[in-house]
Amino acid sequence: MMLILQHLKRLTKITSMKDLKYLMAYSIPIVAFLAITFRGNLAFATPIYAFVVLPILELILPIDNENLDDSERERKEAHPVFNWLLYLNLPLVYGLLIYALIVIVNFPLSTLEFAGIVSAVGIVFGVNGINVGHELGHRQASKERFIGKALLLPSMYMHFYIEHNFGHHLHAATPEDPATARYNQSVYSFWFTSTIRQYFGAWKIQKRLNDNYNISFFSLRNDMFWYLIIQTVYLLTIFLVFGLSGLVLALSSAVVGFLLLETVNYIEHYGLLRSKTKSGRYERVKEMHSWNSNHVLGRIVLYELTRHSDHHYKSAKKYQILDCHDQSPQMPFGYPTSMVLSLLPPLWFYIMNKRVPQTMIALN
Numbered sequence: 463m464m465l466i467l468q469h470l471k472r473l474t475k476i477t478s479m480k481d482l483k484y485l486m487a488y489s490i491p492i493v494a495f496l497a498i499t500f501r502g503n504l505a506f507a508t509p510i511y512a513f514v515v516l517p518i519l520e521l522i523l524p525i526d527n528e529n530l531d532d533s534e535r536e537r538k539e540a541h542p543v544f545n546w547l548l549y550l551n552l553p554l555v556y557g558l559l560i561y562a563l564i565v566i567v568n569f570p571l572s573t574l575e576f577a578g579i580v581s582a583v584g585i586v587f588g589v590n591g592i593n594v595g596h597e598l599g600h601r602q603a604s605k606e607r608f609i610g611k612a613l614l615l616p617s618m619y620m621h622f623y624i625e626h627n628f629g630h631h632l633h634a635a636t637p638e639d640p641a642t643a644r645y646n647q648s649v650y651s652f653w654f655t656s657t658i659r660q661y662f663g664a665w666k667i668q669k670r671l672n673d674n675y676n677i678s679f680f681s682l683r684n685d686m687f688w689y690l691i692i693q694t695v696y697l698l699t700i701f702l703v704f705g706l707s708g709l710v711l712a713l714s715s716a717v718v719g720f721l722l723l724e725t726v727n728y729i730e731h732y733g734l735l736r737s738k739t740k741s742g743r744y745e746r747v748k749e750m751h752s753w754n755s756n757h758v759l760g761r762i763v764l765y766e767l768t769r770h771s772d773h774h775y776k777s778a779k780k781y782q783i784l785d786c787h788d789q790s791p792q793m794p795f796g797y798p799t800s801m802v803l804s805l806l807p808p809l810w811f812y813i814m815n816k817r818v819p820q821t822m823i824a825l826n
Contacts, residue, residue, distance in 0.1 A: 481538070484547045484782075486762045490589050491554045494582035498562050501571065505578025508585050517799035520757045527756040529785045544782045545606075548598060548765070551590045552609055558586055559616055559715075563704045566711055580711060584718020587617045592723045593764055597781050599623045615696055616712070617719035620689035621664035628667045629660075631777055635736045635751035636744050641724075645733040645818060645826035648807040652728045653721060722801075729753060729800045730770050733818035734791065735825040747774050749787040750819070756786055757796030768797045791817060 490512060497507040530538065538544065562583050566576065591613045598610030599622075607623075614620045625640070633639035640659030643652045668686040677683050701709040734751050736744045755761070755768035766773075766781040771790035773779065793800055794813060804810050815823075 481541065481543055482547075483762050484544070484765060486759070487547075487590065487765060488550075488554065490763065491558055491586050494558055494586050495561070497582045498558070498565055498579050501565075501569075501575045501578065505575045506581060508578075508582035512585055512589070513798060513802050516759055516763065517796065517802060520759045520796040520799055523758050525756045526758050526761070527786045530783060535783045538782045539780055541782075544780065548594050549609060551594045552612060555586060555591045555613060555616060559583060559712075562715075563700065563708045563711060566707050567704050576711075580714040581718060583711065583715040585722065587715055587719030588722030588726075589763065592617050592619060592622065592719060593726075593767060596622070596626065596767075597765055599627060600777055602778075615693065616716060617723070618693050618713075618716040619720045619723065620693060621661055621686060622723070624667050624685060625660045625664040628671075629663050631747075631774065634747055634774055635731055635734050637735070639731075641727040642731040642735070643728045643733070645815070645823055646811060647732075649725060649728045649804040649810070650807075653724050656724050656727060657720070725801045725804060726767070726797065729793070729797065729804055732814060733822060733826065735822050737821070737825060749775050749790045752790065753793050754786060754790040755793040755796050755800070757799075760796030760798055764797055768793075791819070 490508065493511045494508045497504050562579050565571075566579060571579070595610040595613035598606045598613070601607060601610070611620055611623055614622055630639055630641045633642075635642055637644075640656045640663055643649075643656075647655075665686055668684065672679070672681070672684060675683065679687060682688075697709060697712060700712045704711075730752055732753065734753070736747065736751055738744055749771045752771040752774045754771040757768065760768045766784045769784040769786060771787055772784045775787070794817070795803065803813065
């Protein structure tokens with residue numbers, strides 16, 4: 463870790479060590495690597511670290527709701543280190559996957575050890591794969607969008623790029639949005655409805671794009687068609703090289719990865735709905751239509767995803783300059799803790815329902 467720090471500092475002439483706080487996001491792949499390497503009692507170290515250790519630390523550490531001043535915002539927006547901290551997740555995610563595949567075919571594993579490796583790889587897919595892919599999917603540069611889509615591949619969720627950018631950001635906090643959880647909807651129900659509706663929603667969006675550009679289903683510009691081909695080739699390659707056990711690992715880890723995403727989707731907009739104007743259209747997305755969290759560790763590990771209100775308010779803003787808005791509904795806990803709470807629906811409803819604005823409850 464120190465060697466990486468020194469190299470990055472020389473490479474980019476970093477003026478503040480605070481710029482490197484997002485290296486903390488690599489702690490999850492590191493723990494996953496240790497779990498895969500040592501197995502045994504450490505097999506489930508990754509979920510314990512992500513959903514026990516981090517939540518406890520979040521409860522201890524202070525909340526940081528400060529925003530950057532104009533000069534610091536300009537510096538951070540232009541500084542290349544924040545981009546490279548995202549790009550490095552690509553070799554990390556795929557390197558860990560290949561390492562896990564090599565381990566499962568070369569070492570005898572108990573069922574629990576195999577499950578532990580699945581959880582480790584799946585959590586990395588969700589945090590360092592889909593989450594970073596989401597951030598890069600909003601960028602204008604084609605190379606960054608390419609990396610973003612490559613990070614969605616291991617979770618078999620490449621369609622997320624289309625549905626999220628052309629669907630979710632248009633329909634967020636409305637009943638038309640698959641990724642907006644309704645008031646009193648459990649996370650388990652949401653997993654089912656969001657996963658299915660988002661996939662078919664992506665196809666509908668792709669069909670509309672095809673019609674707009676007058677292109678055929680088999681066109682090189684039909685992204686959904688190519689996502690299907692790429693994901694099939696990906697799984698077939700793993701099966702041919704690593705056998706059935708490798709295929710099971712890849713598919714199981716993918717499920718863990720996209721269920722983590724859907725759990726995050728669940729807590730990000732739970733119970734929040736936009737009202738309609740006199741014209742019958744929905745009001746524009748505002749800061750009040752996403753849950754915000756300023757808990758430090760969640761912010762760092764998830765590349766500021768927890769400042770989701772500002773992300774929806776201005777989706778082109780890079781993660782390192784996202785702001786906190788006073789009018790945004792605030793989560794009582796960080797995202798890691800909130801994800802755990804969501805798995806206990808009665809407790810989740812007890813804590814969160816009273817925080818949903820009454821005007822929005824009436825719209826549900």
